[in-house]
Amino acid sequence: AEQGGAAHAERLADVEHSHVDRWVVAEAVAAGASRALAKEPRFAALSANPFAAVAAHVGRDGDALSNGTTRTAGHVCAPLPLPTRTGLPVCVVGYFDTRADDSARAQGGVQLTAATGRADESARVDWNRALCANVAAAYAALLEVLPSLVGGGAARAYGYWPTAGELAQEELGELVLSPLYERLAELPLFLTLPRTLVEGDRGHH
Secondary structure (H helix, E strand, O other), X not given: OHHHHHHHHHHHHHHHOOOOEEEEEEEEEOOOOXXXXXXXXXXXXXXXOOEEEEEEEEEEOOEEOOOOOOOXXXXXXXXXXXXXXXOOOOEEEEOOOOOOOHHHHHOOOOOOOOOOOOHHHHHHHHHHHHHHHHHHHHHHXXXXXXXXXXXXXXXXXXXXXXXXXXXXXXXXXXXXXXHHHHHHOOOOOOOOOOOOOOEEOOEEO
């Protein structure tokens, strides 16, 4: 009985063990079409909030994480957590319209494509797609500061960059990845290997 009690106490200790996690969070408000939509009567009546944020889990108990592929990555909150993942290596928080119906549930809780011609569904899709502009803007801001905040610089920060092949919803490629990489193309974030210039007949190579 004593051995059983000791084993039970050990299991409880494991369950109750706490961690100190480090996150980097970036936010965006009223990006893209979300500002104009929030002012429209159909959304103003719902107190629609054109806000979104992304969060990168970068450390636990003082140890840096090697990349963004942790068990916490990919969650989406609206603002409470939804039981699905986006496939992104960060968590996404936004005031998405998640009023439940079969179409929304089939698309993982955040509906980005209309399945019927109903006005309520059309409004939900319009809002969720517009809110993705805030996700892209916040994500770009996050990736801009990550190299200076995580050990390993730009090379390690690449673990938090998204790829199309991991997306849970194809629409996220158009709505988040494309505008995100357009923003990143203008920033000094790309790691290049050192090169030696070799003089040739027509200049340097």
